[in-house]
Amino acid sequence: xxxxxxxxxxxxxxxxxxxxxxxxxxxxxxxxxxxxxxxxxxxxxxxxxxxxxxxxxxxxxxxxxxxxxxxxxxxxxxxxxxxxxxxxxxxxxxxxxxxxxxxxxxxxxxxxxxxxxxxxxxxxxxxxxxxxxxxxxxxxxxxxxxxxxxxxxxxxxxxxxxxxxxxxxxxxxxxxxxxxxxxxxxxxxxxxxxxxxxxxxxxxxxxxxxxxxxxxxxxxxxxxxxxxxxxxxxxxxxxxxxxxxxxxxxxxxxxxxxxxxxxxxxxxxxxxxxxxxxxxxxxxxxxxxxxxxxxxxxxxxxxxxxxxxxxxxxxxxxxxxxxxxxxxxxxxxxxxxxxxxxxxxxxxxxxxxxxxxxxxxxxxxxxxxxxxxxxxxxxxxxxxxxxxxxxxxxxxxxxxxxxxxxxxxxxxxxxxxxxx
Numbered sequence: 147x148x149x150x151x152x153x154x155x156x157x158x159x160x161x162x163x164x165x166x167x168x169x170x171x172x173x174x175x176x177x178x179x180x181x182x183x184x185x186x187x188x189x190x191x192x193x194x195x196x197x198x199x200x201x202x203x204x205x206x207x208x209x210x211x212x213x214x215x216x217x218x219x220x221x222x223x224x225x226x227x228x229x230x231x232x233x234x235x236x237x238x239x240x241x242x243x244x245x246x247x248x249x250x251x252x253x254x255x256x257x258x259x260x261x262x263x264x265x266x267x268x269x270x271x272x273x274x275x276x277x278x279x280x281x282x283x284x285x286x287x288x289x290x291x292x293x294x295x296x297x298x299x300x301x302x303x304x305x306x307x308x309x310x311x312x313x314x315x316x317x318x319x320x321x322x323x324x325x326x327x328x329x330x331x332x333x334x335x336x337x338x339x340x341x342x343x344x345x346x347x348x349x350x351x352x353x354x355x356x357x358x359x360x361x362x363x364x365x366x367x368x369x370x371x372x373x374x375x376x377x378x379x380x381x382x383x384x385x386x387x388x389x390x391x392x393x394x395x396x397x398x399x400x401x402x403x404x405x406x407x408x409x410x411x412x413x414x415x416x417x418x419x420x421x422x423x424x425x426x427x428x429x430x431x432x433x434x435x436x437x438x439x440x441x442x443x444x445x446x447x448x449x450x451x452x453x454x455x456x457x458x459x460x461x462x463x464x465x466x467x468x469x470x471x472x473x474x475x476x477x478x479x480x481x482x483x484x485x486x487x488x489x490x491x492x493x494x495x496x497x498x499x500x501x502x503x504x505x506x507x508x509x510x511x512x513x514x515x516x517x518x519x520x521x522x523x524x525x526x527x528x529x530x531x532x533x534x535x536x537x538x539x540x541x542x543x544x545x546x547x548x549x550x551x552x553x554x555x556x557x558x559x560x561x562x563x564x565x566x
Contacts, residue, residue: 148266148291151192159195164317177260179230210237226430228344233257245336259297267292286482290314302329316478322458327448335445339438341459347431352400356425359393366390378426396423406467417457494525505532
């Protein structure tokens with residue numbers, strides 16, 4: 147469920163709710179989006195949601211000040227705010243979510259997106275899913291409700307759109323961003339991350355850890371946990387794929403969190419290319435988490451009217467330790483990521499030919515192996531490497547997808563799939 151509130155002062159608030167979690171954000175008088183809260187479910191309304199805004203008595207001495215408007219005495223510093231997105235050049239010196247460079251003399255990296263509009267869609271009563279989900283990258287499906295926030299850069303008139311989808315029963319929220327060059331000149335988009343989540347300084351006091359899953363060939367998904375008291379830590383892939391070096395699933399949690407007790411936040415990028423997950427401690431002891439396509443490489447050059455869509459990020463929170471997060475993440479994948487015949491079904495028991503035959507494949511050996519497998523109750527047999535070209539070792543024939551008739555005299559028969 148997604149709720150929209152307006153305070154007595156006319157300021158807007160949004161609450162995204164699952165069965166056990168809440169996600170709150172606020173449109174500041176400056177038009178920036180303040181992140182208020184993400185965690186265990188809280189009951190809020192128009193009178194109470196403003197209590198989650200950080201109270202500020204003054205701006206510290208060497209900070210860059212942004213005023214709410216020319217007639218207001220309110221001053222804020224973006225560098226000491228929990229924000230929903232961040233840019234360069236307006237006083238927030240932390241890692242930015244977006245960075246781009248317009249063409250033309252005197253152009254720079256400074257940008258300042260401010261709130262323009264928002265739309266809440268309840269998919270249970272209004273079928274707009276096809277329009278919302280029409281992007282080129284894979285997306286999770288069958289959300290309960292969706293929030294779209296449109297932001298405009300007042301100087302160059304470019305647009306950024308933030309998408310939030312709520313999956314109530316799984317306690318999952320997904321986020322993604324779209325950059326739309328609605329300005330008058332081409333721009334080079336250097337980075338557009340999918341998710342930014344800022345934590346206030348009370349979370350820093352809990353001794354925060356960053357857990358990633360790294361490895362290499364034959365030893366993937368080794369768990370690595372680092373206590374972060376200052377600076378920046380990142381989990382990155384630059385191989386062109388998500389890779390066994392750095393899995394795009396990471397966790398942020400207090401040091402004392404265990405399998406069954408304690409808070410934990412989980413983040414999983416729905417993307418199989420270069421990626422980065424970044425956790426940064428600020429001078430004000432706030433934490434910033436960012437995730438998306440690896441920002442080490444420029445993304446695209448966009449002409450007027452062109453868009454760039456970032457992949458989707460899955461966010462989960464549990465107050466019941468790592469197992470609690472496991473349950474909601476696994477339930478979500480089974481219900482909203484997996485598709486096709488085997489959704490919510492036990493997969494067939496499988497035997498792969500690799501360890502039994504390696505490259506020494508022959509038709510008779512495979513048939514004998516498959517018969518023995520069937521006797522043991524194995525339901526699916528897979529022929530692995532070694533059937534094509536002159537593939538007798540790992541030094542030749544990749545890409546030569548022609549059946550080796552010496553190994554398989556009868557060749558391979560391909561049956562057309564039915565019902566797809």
